Amino acid sequence: MVTFDHREPGTDPEDWTTFLRSVDPLPVRLDGLAAIVVVAPHPDDETLGAGGLIASAADAGIPVHVLLATRGEGSHPHSSTTSPERLRTVRDAEFRAAVRLLDPAASASVLGVPDGGLREHPDVLRAALTERLAAVDGPVLVVAPWRGDGHRDHRIAGEVAADIVAGTPGARLLEYPVWAWHWDGPAAPAAPWDRACALVLPPAVLDRKRAALDAYPSQTRPLSPAPGDEAVVDARHAAHHLRSTEWFFAVSDTPSSRSRASFDAHYDRKPEGWDFDGSWYERRKRAVTLAALPRERYRSALELGCATGVLTAALTERADDVLGTDIAAAPLARARLRAPAARFVQAALPSEWPDGRWDLVVVSEVGYYLSPADLDATIDRVLGSLDDDGVLVACHWRHPDDDAVTSGDAVDARIAERWPRPALVRHVEEDFVLSVLPGPAVRSVAAVEGLTP
Structure with missing residues (x-):
């Protein structure tokens, strides 16, 4: 089990930059897709992990739907100035603004699972994703958190997505890292870089991703000077995600052993x-x-x-x-x-x-x-x-x-x-x-x- 503290410096983004030069990824191909469904456990995960892909799909005319599992009210558990109820409202509005910046035509569903509670409510996401995929006529790409990302909600979201996609003809899955950039390290990486895929982001697409991340001030800037109100995604964290290439892990079509x-x-x-x-x-x-x-x-x-x-x-x-x-x-x-x-x-x-x-x-x-x-x-x-x-x-x-x-x-x-x-x-x-x-x-x-x- 991975444990980490987002307040720690974590891995230097430049260390990953050096490592990524040695990775030979497969390209992320969007041609032939009827739709893309992005699974986000919390508001901003869709932007951090797949914002460039959402914007690229919009430019290619591919319909995008974002399934948001929680409203992220637990992002500042030690805040003395902002309640979870207030954060729920703020982050919901931030999410909608960020998705509009990435793809004005994208649709979204907010499932309202309690932040940190996806393990107790996986069937809510399971039902929503199943229904969404059933409505797509043609090949569909599902994008979800990497199951090894280290956050419980990310793991459950990834597991549910993998299970549903495995049983859906015409669907394939890409997994995106969010917190692995922070706690993992290129010297002995836990992430499956042998099955890495990359999407090159043109400058205009990267600018939209940066603007979408800026639409989350509750996460990218301190809520106040008070202890517990620090930024969750500070400049060092953001640097992992604002590269000119967006990184994913392909999910093998090879079946797994019965669990x-x-x-x-x-x-x-x-x-x-x-x-x-x-x-x-x-x-x-x-x-x-x-x-x-x-x-x-x-x-x-x-x-x-x-x-x-x-x-x-x-x-x-x-x-x-x-x-x-x-x-x-x-x-x-x-x-x-x-x-x-x-x-x-x-x-x-x-x-x-x-x-x-x-x-x-x-x-x-x-x-x-x-x-x-x-x-x-x-x-x-x-x-x-x-x-x-x-x-x-x-x-x-x-x-x-x-x-x-x-x-x-x-x-x-x-x-x-x-x-x-x-x-x-x-x-x-x-x-x-x-x-x-x-x-x-x-x-x-x-x-x-x-x-x-």
Whole structure:
């Protein structure tokens, strides 16, 4: 979690100037867009982060709508001269004046969420952005704060925008930094400069952005000489944003792995997760999986995505030591009761990888919840921790799953592509695919028993 104080000097703008010369950004392209929607958590964020883009869109005849989440009444919490109620009125008027300077034809919605309270009211922004995008006929660019910007409202606004855009055909997202310029540093930047995009601002556009920022005197100048009334965006802060180039971060089209929160919500609704005990499909698939194991006994087994531990319990009858992992905490509580002979740990793949060496790794019904990058990294993790005489067992559902990132067939094909040896077992039927991938010292069952030369 980033913590910062805007009253501190922060990073010297000249340090960023030097750094930015080394960045090779993609250009921000506005051609072909039917509309642009700018998400601003507070009045002035739209100007600081995307004022040049708004003005450029106006010059190109592209309709712009600004969604303002809060009125920014919390900008001066220690002021003894100006109340939050007064600031709410002042900043609302400043916002409307600034947007008119950038684009007289732009429209705006003020959602009225309490300043600092977007985490408690994300659905207000979610509904407004969803409705706005649904009204656009054609490609739309959404511009929102970078999710890592360090301010809670900025993070939530960015997360909501990313989620909505991901589910909206024809929409794409650019993220803008505001406070990262202040607390981050070019020596070891946290911001994703490898996916930077830049919009060059002609002098006339930059002049409009500067005028729009000047329309926020409550932020750019002290409210009074009293302590607590200092400018929030003083000249040093403003210098980050008044460059001749406006900077954004592109959001990859590559899907993300299914989140821990989504699994938590699933187990809140269905504590048993899936019908592992009652379903004949599940019981039969489990029996096929266990029958496919080429050895009768294993030293150490790792089950990734063990859920409520039904398969884990069966593995304890085939291995001396069994460790089950799952991204969610709720199913592990049930798994510990169901399989008391096993060990369990909450872990997300592939980053939270358990220590140890294994001669059996089971990945059952979990690979298609991983992004392509995370699936590759998980395969690498397995290869790095599997004993030479060990095997990876992968079993996946072959039908559509609304919560999956990819398909079971794609997961099976990718594991086979990355694995150094051909599958020892590959069982394919209409409902699921099962593969057993061997380590370098694994031989066939018949060869081990001396039944073949």
